[in-house]
Amino acid sequence: MTDLLLSWPHPATDWTEAMPVGNGRLGAMVFGGAGRTRVQVNDATVWSGTPGGPAAALRDVDAGPNRLAEVREAVFAKDFRRAEELLMAFEGPYSQEFLPYVDLWLTLPEGASHGRTLNLDSGVTTEKLTVDGQDVERTTWVSRPAQVLCVALSGSIDVDVEVSTPLREVSRDGLDLGIEIPVDGAPRHEPQVAEPLRYGTVEGYDPFAAVAVRVARTATGVLIVLASSTSAYDAWIGDRQHTRDEHRRRAAVLAEQALTTGAAELRRAHEADLRPLLAASSLRIGEQRGGTHDVAELLSGKDEQLMATVLFQYGRYLLASASRPGAPPANLQGIWNDDLRPAWSSNYTVNINTQMNYWAAETTGLGECHLPLFDLLGKLAVTGADVARELYGARGWVTHHNTDPWGWALPVGMGHGNPSWALWQLGGAWLVQHAWEHWDFTRDRVFLASTAWPLLRGCAEFCLDWLVEGPEGFLDTCPSTSPENLFLSEAGTKESLTYSVTMDVVLIRAVFERTLAAAEALGVHDPLCAEIDLALPRLRPLAVTEGGWLQEWAEDLPEEDPAHRHMSHMVALYPLGQIDAVTTPDLATAARNLLDRRGPGAMGWSWAWKIALRARLGDGETARKLLSEASQPFTGDRHRDAPVDGSEWGGLLPNLFSTHPPFQIDGNYGFPAGLAELVLQSQNDVVTLLPALPADWSTGEARGLRCRGGLAVDVEWRDGELVYAVLRRLSGDPAEPIRVRYRGRETELRLRSGESTVLKGL
Numbered sequence: 001m002t003d004l005l006l007s008w009p010h011p012a013t014d015w016t017e018a019m020p021v022g023n024g025r026l027g028a029m030v031f032g033g034a035g036r037t038r039v040q041v042n043d044a045t046v047w048s049g050t051p052g053g054p055a056a057a058l059r060d061v062d063a064g065p066n067r068l069a070e071v072r073e074a075v076f077a078k079d080f081r082r083a084e085e086l087l088m089a090f091e092g093p094y095s096q097e098f099l100p101y102v103d104l105w106l107t108l109p110e111g112a113s114h115g116r117t118l119n120l121d122s123g124v125t126t127e128k129l130t131v132d133g134q135d136v137e138r139t140t141w142v143s144r145p146a147q148v149l150c151v152a153l154s155g156s157i158d159v160d161v162e163v164s165t166p167l168r169e170v171s172r173d174g175l176d177l178g179i180e181i182p183v184d185g186a187p188r189h190e191p192q193v194a195e196p197l198r199y200g201t202v203e204g205y206d207p208f209a210a211v212a213v214r215v216a217r218t219a220t221g222v223l224i225v226l227a228s229s230t231s232a233y234d235a236w237i238g239d240r241q242h243t244r245d246e247h248r249r250r251a252a253v254l255a256e257q258a259l260t261t262g263a264a265e266l267r268r269a270h271e272a273d274l275r276p277l278l279a280a281s282s283l284r285i286g287e288q289r290g291g292t293h294d295v296a297e298l299l300s301g302k303d304e305q306l307m308a309t310v311l312f313q314y315g316r317y318l319l320a321s322a323s324r325p326g327a328p329p330a331n332l333q334g335i336w337n338d339d340l341r342p343a344w345s346s347n348y349t350v351n352i353n354t355q356m357n358y359w360a361a362e363t364t365g366l367g368e369c370h371l372p373l374f375d376l377l378g379k380l381a382v383t384g385a386d387v388a389r390e391l392y393g394a395r396g397w398v399t400h401h402n403t404d405p406w407g408w409a410l411p412v413g414m415g416h417g418n419p420s421w422a423l424w425q426l427g428g429a430w431l432v433q434h435a436w437e438h439w440d441f442t443r444d445r446v447f448l449a450s451t452a453w454p455l456l457r458g459c460a461e462f463c464l465d466w467l468v469e470g471p472e473g474f475l476d477t478c479p480s481t482s483p484e485n486l487f488l489s490e491a492g493t494k495e496s497l498t499y500s501v502t503m504d505v506v507l508i509r510a511v512f513e514r515t516l517a518a519a520e521a522l523g524v525h526d527p528l529c530a531e532i533d534l535a536l537p538r539l540r541p542l543a544v545t546e547g548g549w550l551q552e553w554a555e556d557l558p559e560e561d562p563a564h565r566h567m568s569h570m571v572a573l574y575p576l577g578q579i580d581a582v583t584t585p586d587l588a589t590a591a592r593n594l595l596d597r598r599g600p601g602a603m604g605w606s607w608a609w610k611i612a613l614r615a616r617l618g619d620g621e622t623a624r625k626l627l628s629e630a631s632q633p634f635t636g637d638r639h640r641d642a643p644v645d646g647s648e649w650g651g652l653l654p655n656l657f658s659t660h661p662p663f664q665i666d667g668n669y670g671f672p673a674g675l676a677e678l679v680l681q682s683q684n685d686v687v688t689l690l691p692a693l694p695a696d697w698s699t700g701e702a703r704g705l706r707c708r709g710g711l712a713v714d715v716e717w718r719d720g721e722l723v724y725a726v727l728r729r730l731s732g733d734p735a736e737p738i739r740v741r742y743r744g745r746e747t748e749l750r751l752r753s754g755e756s757t758v759l760k761g762l
Contacts, residue, residue, distance in 0.1 A: 001282070002290025003121040004313055006656070008032075009294070011113050011127075015040065015338050016638050016653040016663065019118040019125045023144035023270075024324025024372070026228060027335030028104075030140045032127045034111035039104040039140065040338050041149060044327040045232035046167075046209060047405055048185030049096030050202045054383045054408050058390060061410065063089040065393035072478045075497055076471060080489065083479060083497050087423050090391055091413035095402040097185035097197075098331050098346035100166050100338045102177065102211050104226055106151065107160040108136075117292060120310075120317045123274045124267065131157060136221075143270040144324060147254055149226040150270070152263040159222055163213050166340055168199055175213035176252065178244060181232065183207050188341040190414065196341050206231050208244050212251035216259045223263045227254035236328060236375075236405055277320050280365030281704035283312040283675060285697050299633040299652060304624075305697060307631050308675060314656055315360060315672035318665060319369050323357075328405040329372040330357045334665040343641055343662035348376070348403045350427040351483035352566065356605055356666040358434055359575060359612070359673035362441040363680075365704050365712075370438050374451050377431055379407035381458050384428060388462050392425075396461030399427040401483070420496035421484045425466060425477070429507040432459045433576065436514040443710040443732035445522070453518045457528060460515040463508045464531055475538040476500040476554070477508070485564045487557035500554040502569035505540050510576050512536050542572060542579070542587055549594035550579075550587065565602040565646035567609060570594065574609075574616045577683035581618055592617050600629055602646035604658030604667020611674030620678055620692035627674070630667065634659050679715060682707035689715055689725050689742040689759075709736060710753075728756040 011033030012018040018029035018040070027042040067086055074083035111131035118125050122141075129136040137154045153159060163175050171178030183200050186193035201207070209230040216223050229250040234241050242250070258266060282289065286305030298307050322334035332353055333346045348354045354373075361370040384397030387409040392398070399409040401421050413422035435452040438444070470476030478499040486494045512532045519529050543551040552559065552569045573579040573591045581588040595613055607630035614623040634651030642648040642660050650660040650667075658667030679702050681688040687707050701716040710732030716723040722742055729738075729751035737748050745762040 003119050004290050004310070005117045005119050005292040006310070006314075007115055007117045007292050007294050008654075009115045011037065011116065012655075014638070016657060016659075017655050019116065019655060020318065020321060020334070020336050021123055021125060021140060021142050022321035022335045023142040023147070024322065024335070025147065025327040026142050026149055027322060028140070028142060028149055029336055029338070030125045032116040032138075033113050034108050034129050034131055036105060036107045039106070039149070039151065040100065041102045041104060041226065042335055042337055043101045043209065043228045043230060044322075044335050045230045045236055045405065046099050046101045046181055047096050047232060048099060048182040048197060049404060049406050050183050050205050050207065051235045051406055052202065052205065053096065053406050054410065055386065057092045057410055058386055061090065061092050061391070063391055068392055072468065075479050075499055078489070080493070080495050080497055084419055087419055087479065087497070088415045090411050091415050091417055091422055092410035093414055094187055094190065094412045095345065095347050095404040095408035096406060097187065097342065098333065098337055099181070099185070100340060101209070101228070102163055102165045102179075104149070104151075104213065104224075105162040105164065106224070107162075108157065120313045121275060121278050122271050123278070123317065123321060124271070139267070141267065141270050142321075143258070143266050144273050145269040146258045146261060146266055147227065148258040150258070150263065150266050151224040152221060152267070154221040157222060159215075159224070161213060161215050161224055163211060163226070165211075175215070176248065177211045178248065179209045179211065181207040181209055181230070185345065187345040188343065204241070205235070206241060206244065208247060210244070210247040210251040212248070212255040214255040214259050218263065220263070223259060225255050225258040227251045227258070229254070232405070237326065274320065277366065277368065278313075278317060281316070281702070281706070283309060283672075283679070283700070283702045285309045285700045287699060295654065295656060301628070301632065304628055304631070308627060308697075310656075311631065311668075311671045312675045315668045315670075316364050316366060318668050319357070319361065319366055322665075323369040323372050325368065325371045327372060329354070329376050330665065330669070332664050332666070343664075345402075349401065350399060350403060350431055351401055351421065351424060351568070352609070353605060353664065353666045355430055355434070356608060356670045356673070359670060360676060362437055363676045363706050364672055365706055367438060367442055367706070370434065373431070373434055374438070374455070376403070376405065376407070377435065377455050378451070379405075380409055380428060380431070381455060383407035384409035385458070392466065394462050394465035396458040396463070396465065397428060398425055398462050399431070400424055401427060403427070418496065419479070420481050420486055423479065424481050424483050426504050426507050428459050429463060429511050430571070432456055433507075433510055433514070436518070439518070440708045441706050441710070448518060449522055453522060453524070456511065456515040456518050457526070460511050460528060460532060463511050464535055467508070467535060470499055474500065474540045475535055476540070477504040480504050482552050482568045484566050485552065485568065486560035487553060488560055494560045498553055498555070498557070500540055502542065502550070502552050503571055506542070506569065506572040506576060506578060509536065509539055509578065544586070544590040548590060549597050550590040561645070562597055563599045563646070565606040567594070567598060567613065570609075570613055574612045574677070580684055581616070583684060588617060592619070600626060601649050603650040603660035603664070604630060605664060605670055606646065608667050608670025608674055612670070612677050615674055615677035615692040616681070618692045620694040620697075623674065623678060623692060624694035624696065627671070630658070630671070634661070636661070676702075676705055680705045680707065680713055682709070682711070686739045686741050687711065687713065687727070689722055689740065690717055693717065693720065695720060709738065711738065722761070725759045726756055727751065727759065729753050
């Protein structure tokens with residue numbers, strides 16, 4: 001298969017034009033160009049903050065179960081102002097910031113650049129240059145096997161190398177830097193914070209990082225490598241804290257070993273690591289996938305099918321570059337940031353954004369990339385247990401709207417954050433669905449027993465204790481908000497606090513059902529299951545408003561913004577599958593009516609969610625229109641943050657990053673998830689072929705898409721009709737029947753592990 005490359009005719013003049021590369025730990029933005037050029041570098045572990053930060057902040061919060069009882073009394077009495085006033089005491093400071101790290105500066109003699117490319121199948125950037133009358137090729141990649149950034153130049157060329165940092169430089173030895181990392185930070189939407197970055201030392205933790213750069217002239221050219229070692233990495237993997245000298249030595253050893261390995265072997269090993277992951281699945285809409293495609297031409301909108309094909313692989317490439325085992329998961333900007341005060345701290349926003357980052361992980365064959373998220377959940381299960389106990393008097397673990405690699409689980413907001421986003425207790429209940437999904441796709445019993453089951457069980461404990469008997473006899477959540485929407489009270493005021501919003505109930509039902517299913521799969525007999533059995537039938541059922549759309553709150557309340565960018569209660573449709581066009585047609589109609597009411601547009605992540613939701617409803621035509629909107633070039637000011645209300649639409653930047661603005665990578669990650677749902681679905685024990693194929697996408701193929709139950713599927717279609725599908729069992733129970741549906745027709749089959757079958761018609 002021919003590789004898929006993106007091309008630009010000129011060097012980048014702005015960060016939003018640069019090419020992203022990464023290995024999960026190190027990320028870089030490659031600008032290109034002769035003369036002086038920049039490679040901006042991030043390390044996934046370089047965040048402000050300290051390991052003890054979450055616990056220290058919890059000690060300063062003056063709230064607890066007694067105040068919670070008062071909040072609940074006020075909410076049920078619809079005394080909104082009193083409820084909000086009481087809840088402000090539950091808010092702590094903000095979670096920490098993902099920070100820029102270093103800049104690698106390369107200076108060549110003045111010359112000409114003949115264009116640059118990013119290979120989405122190998123993760124290598126290439127630039128053709130003419131310098132001092134000779135042709136030079138510069139390639140850049142980040143090696144996971146060697147754990148270094150690599151820049152290789154061909155030919156007999158002189159290059160000056162510099163390295164700098166926007167953080168606090170505390171030592172320099174040639175091209176080796178010692179850097180102090182801030183121990184505290186605040187997001188830029190809190191301008192009243194006088195010191196957005198605070199440096200210092202904390203007992204038991206040294207916020208230090210070391211960078212080592214090495215340069216060698218070889219028989220074929222010049223090789224430059226950059227390595228990193230950080231105290232935060234030690235904390236992330238649970239290792240002992242190394243001294244500053246040990247970090248310097250560790251970075252230096254990595255860099256020197258890479259030089260000894262040489263450019264050719266470094267690149268071979270890099271591609272041997274990354275190519276199989278990126279080749280695990282593919283999607284071609286139309287006749288063309290491989291080749292070199294000019295990004296400006298793609299953004300012109302002349303070939304929407306090629307754009308869909310590119311966005312599928314680009315999103316997968318970005319996830320494989322930003323999320324690999326051994327490092328923190330992909331954040332709001334993946335692994336790429338050059339701003340000392342990035343939008344929303346470039347953190348983990350867990351009322352949609354972090355989840356969307358990983359929607360495509362299982363379906364598109366990137367299950368390995370999912371694993372860092374579970375490492376973060378493991379930290380939250382510890383810090384969140386303290387928060388659950390101290391704030392709410394509850395068992396289990398909880399997390400709210402934001403988190404970071406230190407395991408931040410408190411509500412944020414500094415005592416003035418709007419409850420519509422700051423005081424939402426079900427962040428963990430949504431995140432933990434990912435642990436179930438990894439099991440459901442892989443059928444890895446070791447993972448289920450060691451990771452998914454304890455996470456689910458702990459979350460279920462919290463959910464059981466969070467529920468209270470409400471005024472109608474249901475078990476309700478209170479206080480409750482529907483992120484980040486507001487309703488109008490009887491007095492006409494804009495409000496967020498109520499009880500049992502639909503999203504809460506949907507998530508808790510999923511936690512309960514999946515905890516029971518995990519216990520059954522493992523043969524576990526746990527008294528908690530009896531508690532769940534008693535609670536499940538007392539949860540509120542999904543409801544439909546008088547107007548005919550899916551109800552967002554426990555009562556039929558008017559939305560303050562009927563076209564709101566968030567569709568929180570629609571988790572019932574996607575990704576959780578509690579609403580299904582076949583098994584719950586009335587609710588599916590209500591969901592469709594809600595989507596019609598919400599309308600098109602907004603920003604990347606909102607578009608991506610709407611595409612996936614339309615796919616689940618079999619509405620490929622609207623999904624196609626949404627993708628067309630989302631893939632328009634953004635023509636506004638890339639460096640100005642648009643209003644968060646969605647009143648100004650986003651689009652794609654010159655390097656195809658999705659922006660509102662600000663740039664948030666969740667849109668890029670959400671697009672392949674939605675595209676996969678258009679051609680293959682596997683919810684509710686049925687594999688559905690071409691469930692929502694747009695009519696204009698009459699030709700194409702998918703290879704290696706994954707299905708729940710341990711299956712992989714290839715599918716090809718022509719003239720809008722299925723040509724064939726290949727189903728393979730990768731894992732799972734060979735006795736478990738596989739139901740396959742295509743346009744109303746259905747068949748059932750069984751496959752042993754490693755066995756496949758070809759379907760040409762049903």
